Amino acid sequence: xxxxxxxxxxxxxxxxxxxxxxxxxxxxxxxxxxxxxxxxxxxxxxxxxxxxxxxxxxxxxxxxxxxxxxxxxxxxxxxxxxxxxxxxxxxxxxxxxxxxxxxx
Numbered sequence: 001x002x003x004x005x006x007x008x009x010x011x012x013x014x015x016x017x018x019x020x021x022x023x024x025x026x027x028x029x030x031x032x033x034x035x036x037x038x039x040x041x042x043x044x045x046x047x048x049x050x051x052x053x054x055x056x057x058x059x060x061x062x063x064x065x066x067x068x069x070x071x072x073x074x075x076x077x078x079x080x081x082x083x084x085x086x087x088x089x090x091x092x093x094x095x096x097x098x099x100x101x102x103x104x
Contacts, residue, residue, distance in 0.1 A: 010027050011060065011063075014026075025047075
């Protein structure tokens with residue numbers, strides 16, 4: 001008797017990486033409205049375990065369901081599909097324009 005993996009796999013976008021070894025991932029799906037037959041976008045946010053702290057804000061990641069790791073974490077980052085282009089450049093730009101007044 002072989003057990004097949006029944007773990008859910010989702011693709012989402014990293015919206016926060018401020019916690020240690022944890023990222024917040026936003027999963028977007030479309031649902032059809034029953035009366036008006038219009039497709040609506042629905043978002044779900046989950047916390048996922050990022051063992052190596054590799055994920056940056058804006059990355060597209062593949063997450064897989066796992067056992068409960070904490071009160072809120074039930075997902076693990078399997079791999080990073082696309083890297084965010086403006087990950088560190090936005091931070092460097094904000095630091096350069098910190099509003100320091102020039103001395104005259």
